[in-house]
Amino acid sequence: MKLWEEVIDKNPREKLKAEKHPLDIIEELPRLIKEGYERVPEEDLVRLQWYGLYHDKPRIGYFMLRIKLPGGKVKPDQLRVIGELAKSFNDYAELTTRQDIQMHGIRLDDLPGSLKGFPALGFSP
DSSP, X not given: OOHHHHHHHHOHHHHHHHHSOGGGGGGGHHHHHHHOGGGSOHHHHHHGGGGTEEEOTTSTTEEEEEEEOGGGOOOHHXXXXXXXXXXXXXXXXXXXXXXXXXXXXXXXGGHHHHHTTHHHXXXXX
């Protein structure tokens, strides 16, 4: 067995990446939204993590959005958009000890609108 095949067999995340490119999950959002959270395969929930979206435990059906701030730096226009986004999610966002911003209570059908403006701001998954 080749080394890469061994890695894929032993590492579930590498297996997921080998099956389907994780960033392609964004193209499947309309289908996932239509089918509903309950029918989203666990593998696709993991793939959403490449966009900073994590299951918001213990709230079934909700996500936590983690926005990475490289070096902890954020520009005023970026912070303004983050603030507007936070207003739509319980008027709340939190700064983490790892220099990220997290927002909770995001539903599957909120995701397209939440992620839409990120590339223009210089944010990426």
